[in-house]
Amino acid sequence: MKLRTSDRSIFLSQRMIMKSLRVLLPIVAVGFLLVLPELLHAQAAGQPGRQMRHFWHVFAAYAVAWALLFGWAVAIARRIARVEDRLKG
């Protein structure tokens, strides 16, 4: 009952996750820089200081959510990579 290579390739391997993180994180950062003026513009009525505070709260909430979900995905990928090594060796 050995695992076939084709089966294993379906998994998001650890390396794949890391690679995608390296690509995704700059996209996310650039995305937020693009979003910033848009968000500030959207609330023209408020004072500037208050807007920045709003922005930071939104950013923190989304960043925590992304970090947690990415963290979970990476943890699972590592777990699978580890068990595959065990089955190979």
Place this chain on the structure above:
Amino acid sequence: MREYLGQIRAIAAKDLRVEFRTKERIAAMGAFVVLTAILFNYAVDRTVVHPRELAAGMIWIVISLAGLLGLGRTFELEKEDGALDGLLVAPVPRDALYLGKVVANTVLLAGVTALTVAVFALFFQVRLPGNPLPLIGVLLTGTVGFVALGTLFSGITAGTRMGDTLLPILLFPLLVPLITFGAAATADLLAGLSPGESAYSLRVLAAFTLVALTAGVGLFRFIVED
């Protein structure tokens, strides 16, 4: 049915006899209650708030904490020298074993509850209602519910490395209904409102107790079998 009740009684009698001889748990819980009340006296500024106003909530908090102290040791005796295995080979269904433990714990905790109320009445001039039956009903229903959950979970924590320290983490989130409605009904009764006012709280308390007992009877077998 008769036999089943007899088995429950035998288990409960065994635990109570041990407790009656050693007086370990009841002494610990009783001292805890009185000492907490003394500390409470110094923790509250009487010029700002009268302890009577906080009595209902405090009574329930004290009962929960004292109960935790006693319930954590429900299976202490059985953990030593493989006594639990001895108890498990006895021709007694697991749920009867659980119910026997619940009965013994309820007797103990009912005593502690009575002591708590007495201490609060004595130390903080909490006026008890003229007709004590509704108050006794609320306190007893809550106590049974607390014991039902606590006995089940202390069976779990007895099998873990963390032991008693794990018990409040498992138990307290689930005690929210008990504290909410128990304290509300107690506050109403202590304030001299008619028992009809707290009928809803009492019903929810009864539901809580019923759920806890059912869960305990149904699930206890899974935590003792190997």
Place this chain on the structure above:
Amino acid sequence: MSLRTVRWAGVVLGFLGVALTILFHWQVFFWVPTEASMGIVQRIFYIHLPAAWVGFFAFGIVALCSAVYLWLGEEKLDHAARAAAEGGMIFTTIVLTSGPLWARLAWGTWWTWEPRLTLTLLLWFIYLGYFLVRSSTDNLDRGRKFAAVVGVVGALNIPLIHMSVYWFRSLHPQPVVARVDGPQLHPDMATTVFTALGAWTLVFLSLFLFRYAAARLEAYADRVEAARLNPTRSATPEEVMAP
């Protein structure tokens, strides 16, 4: 369900989930109108509500799998319950961090005893107990049973806890809060939140399936290693039950 199917389902759901996630992020930051009274900070709503929904959904899976596990004693069900509990913990943590960040600017306070937020906090602690019980038990099989009991009892109590937190709130009236999820929700906002709901349900299901597959593979690797160490006792590595 074979592990192969599980993995394929995980991949497909994952791709759909990521696509919808990108879509709802675009909607949140570029498309949806800003809420009039609360301002930009209301955009937290679009992750807060879906995370809460997924958290509750996950706890439902935990309770169901735990109950059936106790009934049938099938190891796979415990793997599923545990995978769902991990996800539930992640998503309730998202709820509990995004909630205060939103509340601080919308209502002026980090924490309110808002019933659903309180319920989520209690749920988080029930999950915590679920994992602590498992990790502090030496016997693997007992730990599973303990955890399953905690999962079932926790779920049985949820309706009563739910009643308490709502009743408590009606007893102690809170300052009137803007209800963004009321019937006056702008249609674009509703579209956005439903997209987000779908996205994170799919992301959760995908990761849940991968986590479940990992648990099954680990159990399989344990069996293989046990057979390698002691081939005569039960089965040769080749004969060990497939994952």
